[in-house]
Amino acid sequence: MPSQRALGIAVIGTGKMGADHVRRLQHVISGARVTAVVDIDENRAKTLADASEGCTAYTEAAAAMAAQDVDAVLIASPGPAHEAALLDALGCDLPVLCEKPLTPDAASALRVLEAEQKLGHRRVQVGFMRRYDTEYIKLKRLLDSGELGRALMLHHRHRNLSMPPWFTNEMLINDSVVHEMDVTRWLLGQEITAVTVHKPAPTSHAPTGMDDPQFVLFETEFGALADVEIFGHCGYGYQVHAEAVCERGTVRIGDEPGPRLSADGRWGGRITPDYIERFDDAYDREVQAWVDATRRGEVTGPGVWDGYAAAAVCEAGVLSQREGRRVQVELTERPALYR
Amino acid sequence: MPSQRALGIAVIGTGKMGADHVRRLQHVISGARVTAVVDIDENRAKTLADASEGCTAYTEAAAAMAAQDVDAVLIASPGPAHEAALLDALGCDLPVLCEKPLTPDAASALRVLEAEQKLGHRRVQVGFMRRYDTEYIKLKRLLDSGELGRALMLHHRHRNLSMPPWFTNEMLINDSVVHEMDVTRWLLGQEITAVTVHKPAPTSHAPTGMDDPQFVLFETEFGALADVEIFGHCGYGYQVHAEAVCERGTVRIGDEPGPRLSADGRWGGRITPDYIERFDDAYDREVQAWVDATRRGEVTGPGVWDGYAAAAVCEAGVLSQREGRRVQVELTERPALYR
Amino acid sequence: MPSQRALGIAVIGTGKMGADHVRRLQHVISGARVTAVVDIDENRAKTLADASEGCTAYTEAAAAMAAQDVDAVLIASPGPAHEAALLDALGCDLPVLCEKPLTPDAASALRVLEAEQKLGHRRVQVGFMRRYDTEYIKLKRLLDSGELGRALMLHHRHRNLSMPPWFTNEMLINDSVVHEMDVTRWLLGQEITAVTVHKPAPTSHAPTGMDDPQFVLFETEFGALADVEIFGHCGYGYQVHAEAVCERGTVRIGDEPGPRLSADGRWGGRITPDYIERFDDAYDREVQAWVDATRRGEVTGPGVWDGYAAAAVCEAGVLSQREGRRVQVELTERPALYR
């Protein structure tokens, strides 16, 4: 039974994602309320805080974490700011939901890993929200059930309508393919051991200098192979497909659901334009699950090890992208806390 | 902006549906908490109340409604008990979410209609949860957009794995087809003016004396035609399909979504076994929307007029079922409050 | 083993359908060649005949049937001309493939039935080509296999982009719904015993005076119910759907196959514009099966009884359409030849 008192949450970062999480916590999620918002932009923090009763604005994460009415922390600031906020929260022994990436590189992720180990218990969940998507959950259950035997290959498709102009080749790996890295590890229960990035002739709709689409191959510790088509400027909508090839069957998710229309000589339906709409329910489920687990004193979602492993695979991916060759992934030994 | 204080809700009736709503209000819905549960079975009420802090058990709905911490009422008792609870709640001027049916017949529904009119403002929402189902919402939006022109026909399929042994011919209309009555009225924005029930040779899996499946035709005030296949013992799962035939296109909802499996010489996926799983999200959205609207002092969902109209169409349907002929639906004039 | 000599075929009627069958027989079908074409328009017949070596033009069907090189007859003239041609062919004891309808009414169909009975063996196949469509064949096999138990209901959808301007209300029954009459009888193995035609408010795209769409109910001798949406001006393409509701499952055919495109914010594909494209393969299979059976001296397809039964049901349908009531179908006793 959850405790009666609603969980007081400090939301760090009030950009697009942070503001959306404040809305979610106030109006969708049961058992939590936002008691603090933190942003280096004081005005933005204040505007957001004023709209919610009992919510205080801060410009320093540490100050918010020290407040009496803050029970947990949701980090939605830019990646480079994560390490400091995570270390602060671990210092206060506060539960954290940290938007992906955990940190921008493996070395900093390793420092967070060490800090949590020193604390001696798990406090941090990383925001890999696909693990909370209905279809991915069904796929995971099916694979875990053993009904189809061992998984041999995974085929991923990850298509975006377009990318903001400041998006780079590296971000295709670090911000987009990172999701496939995580679901590959999660679905298979295996670490990724090598990455190869291929670059076909780019679409003319990509900005100059960007290789788009790219095709990424993952090898895993027990020999499974996963491929990812990452396409930043497909021009027609947001699509995330996955197909698992197993010993006794194959299974596919991501086909568009919903009204099937017949008109103007065509059958079919609408494609979601972006990840906000496509994964809206997944974000809701992720945050609700985190609030529920936190109130029970548990961490049930992807943790620091998952954030660290993703960072290490991303580093290998970016190297392969640059040098056009297969790159081995080097991971530290998995600490007992994460086994 | 919703008020800060969570809405205190009295749940009347603690059977399967009532207990599920208590769970929903406590763990899923934001901005509400259950402060009272009412059941003539005192033990059942007490057990449920004890599991939630700040929740009191009652055996009388009127007593619960008089309590300081009760701001709104959710009625989930058996249909015959609805009228008294509704009149009590209207007497206290309390917002109500009443599970369908509003009341079991048109005459009693009319009395509730009159009581709310006397009160002078709308307080009651009826639990037609399909209006909160994602696919039905998309269908409604598409029809309202005018993109496909006027709707000419609706084809409904409503299939159940099986029915409890005490289910009757009349209940196929009153408890099952009532949903198609409501969505037909809602999707088209037209009243139903006549009903004809056809009975093909029954399946051998139906209990003796039950005509299952049945095929129901609705005529509407502006000449649209809607047909309903109601099948109580289809034997393979729960399916709800709808197809709208419009002047410039057709649109279909209800095809099973998600993971597409290939194994054992077959492609395809799983069918939901029951309405609880199929419409779980719709129930969540319905109750959240009701809580949100109530906190804003509004009624936004289907109201007493919709409950009354459904009751009147059901009466005509049961008569047609019995006498094997087309039966006209008689409705009182629509009061100004519901225009 | 078919005989070595190609079957010499007289094609009667050289309109759209007749000319298409000449092309089919010359270029697609194995084991047959067109040795005669007959049309009251001598020029049209001559032009067609001149294009094929060894093919003679006639203006009289009887003359063609008397020719040495004519082994079988394909009738593709307008319906009112069928009876005379059929009686001529039966008089010559020639195998016939007669485009639907067999004849335009039950009385004339009965005369053909009597003529074939007098002949003492079956010679005539009627052109209900849906029986040769891959999907209908799979549906029929599935129903016959008993895997799903007894069929309780059939739902048919029959939509056309538009109809020629001279198309009438009666033709919606006689030329369009007649296909659903035949497949209902064939799929269920039951005669149709009553017809009711419903007319919702028509689409504004139908010509003045035409009730379009219409909704037709068939009752069958063992209590199955079949409904047909016939829509002459759906405006977006040609669609033929069927769904069988059985004791242990349901099965649906007619969903558009083929490339699934994602572009411009939509997923989906193309709808065939007309029956020629939709049933092109079915026509090929029908004519090939008829040629093969004829060379073996057999009749394997739908026969005169099927043509007669369709004519009788059509008469009842047109009466129901006119008078707005359920009309019983009266059939003569089924002769031994057709059991």
Place this chain on the structure above:
Amino acid sequence: MPSQRALGIAVIGTGKMGADHVRRLQHVISGARVTAVVDIDENRAKTLADASEGCTAYTEAAAAMAAQDVDAVLIASPGPAHEAALLDALGCDLPVLCEKPLTPDAASALRVLEAEQKLGHRRVQVGFMRRYDTEYIKLKRLLDSGELGRALMLHHRHRNLSMPPWFTNEMLINDSVVHEMDVTRWLLGQEITAVTVHKPAPTSHAPTGMDDPQFVLFETEFGALADVEIFGHCGYGYQVHAEAVCERGTVRIGDEPGPRLSADGRWGGRITPDYIERFDDAYDREVQAWVDATRRGEVTGPGVWDGYAAAAVCEAGVLSQREGRRVQVELTERPALYR
């Protein structure tokens, strides 16, 4: 207009494929008849010849080709026998449909290429039947139309229920992936310039020593990337999927069509067990198109250059498979005859 006389065809090889082509030519194809069958097994040839009037059995291809009633040759003998038969046919200047592979290696394919060049006109079509499959044709048309812009990537899936026990790793490339090689070249209108074969941990259902599944990457001359999942023992049926990723959209073929069944808690349908059933229509269309073109004195299908290019890519594929590295494809200059 085709000539009146049916094309007399010599079928060389009377194994599974050859016998099926004899049946096809006798009973399905218009305008052709089998006048000769050739097999080193005299009894088998004789049995087959005796079943068709006017058909002679031979044990030597050259003797059959010299016969008066042989106008064209269909080669369906084992691959190693193709070169001799092809050179014979070219020596007689006879039209040939040669089942894939053209020849088992690039060197022998080059000798056929030179022989046809010496002859000075094209006579040989290679049996890449996927080019005649309805879905592939629609995909090709869509790509050629330019509607979706340039193709950037192709994703192929090629799954077999199981393989005969004598099937080898090399045959996965030479007999299975060869189809994807051809359709990749055909769909894109580009040569394949490099091949890389990946071998995930094999399924336990593959015979010892076979690496199954494998994952093959093709690079093409203008930078497109194509990947192929080849799975010899998927255990559930025969599936061939293709997806083209273009600048303005994506398009997918190969989803199973046909009756959609709901029963036993599952929706879906049947998967074809083998290529014979899946590509039956494609074989019919291929042979009919070849017969029609031959009667017009043309070659319209894939030719010797396509057979040679496939052989060269296969050689590179087998090398990559053995050595676990990317292998460049070396092609001779394309002769004028094939431009």
